Amino acid sequence: QSALIQPPSVAGSPGQSITISCRGSSSSYNAVSWFQQHPGEAPKLLIYEVTKRPSAVSDRFSGSRSGDTASLAISGLQAEDEAFYYCSLHTGGGTVFGGGTSLTVL
């Protein structure tokens, strides 16, 4: 299973927009997901199948992909967005997670 590469950290100010990349998410598979995780909690699904958002997730979160790089965009940054973010790729034989990105809201 191939590795998914994420930047270790990103930062932004309240109200700003940021993007987190995930390289290695082959366009052969449409099952790219993004998760948010606060300390001490289970991961929470934000995006699945590259661009789909569960109904309970804020529309400030959006997903996209270009080539082998998927991206998670967060608009209108809020303090509660400070967390770890992980991408994942589901293939026919399993699932792999990225190394994670720590988002700091300044």
Add this chain to the structure above:
Amino acid sequence: QVQLVESGGRVVQPGGSLRLSCEASGFNFRSYGMHWVRQALGKGPEWLTFIRSDGNEKYYADAVKGRFTVSRDNSRSTVFLQLNRLRTEDTAMYYCTSGVMDVWGNGTAVRVSA
């Protein structure tokens, strides 16, 4: 409400075995494939295994293939993970999650230590 509850985690010696359970409620369990994912302290999630809704297809990560076995009992809305030949590096929080991983339990802690 939709819920997954894991249980069975404890301290176990290297080489030992454990059986984890994950009981589902609030949704049609028998229609969904189920995953097990673990997370060591300070690390990211690590996918372990997936079992299809009917239990007839299973996939495993290389790190646990041959040591861990997933199964399910749809009549009890429960998925299991049998952990054998445990190693210290298996110490982690173990989560079950459903389908596209939109529902997660709170996890059950496994510690492998002499």
